[in-house]
Amino acid sequence: MAFMLLVLESGEERRTRPPDVARRAFERMGKFVESVMARGVCKFADSLKSDAEGVRLTTRAGKPMVSDGPFTEAKEIVGGFFYLDVQTREEAMAIARECPASEWATLELRETGPCFY
Numbered sequence: 468m469a470f471m472l473l474v475l476e477s478g479e480e481r482r483t484r485p486p487d488v489a490r491r492a493f494e495r496m497g498k499f500v501e502s503v504m505a506r507g508v509c510k511f512a513d514s515l516k517s518d519a520e521g522v523r524l525t526t527r528a529g530k531p532m533v534s535d536g537p538f539t540e541a542k543e544i545v546g547g548f549f550y551l552d553v554q555t556r557e558e559a560m561a562i563a564r565e566c567p568a569s570e571w572a573t574l575e576l577r578e579t580g581p582c583f584y
Contacts, residue, residue: 469579470559472549476572478518478537481546495567496547503549503562514547546572 484492496514503509515521519537526532538544547568553559556578563574 468553468555468559470551470553470556471577471579472551472559472563472566473545473575473577474547474566474568474572475543475575476546476568478541478544480571481544482517482519482537492567492571499565499567500549502565503551508551508553508558508562510550510552512547512549515545518544543573 500509500512503512517537518541521536521538523534523536523538524531525534549562549566551559551562553562556576559576559578563569563576566574568574
């Protein structure tokens, strides 16, 4: 079974995090990534750059629109993600519980499935 583990965090908090706190969090997350990769339960993981560097694309009434970040209307941004390959939902949840980001972010776990069904 495949699951996406999404790290949802406050964009404002991420932008204003003191450098020493950010470095410690980055180090802890690095160790977590190494652990899940070594165990073979994570196929891919990465952090995302600030929403200030992102864009949102939509099409309404046939008209494409692009909005540059930061996205102040968003309460949370996706700060990173993990693609997990496990046997059960419970195993995926156990891995999510180990993730240090749960201390400063919300973790969302969703099973993958057929696209656009």
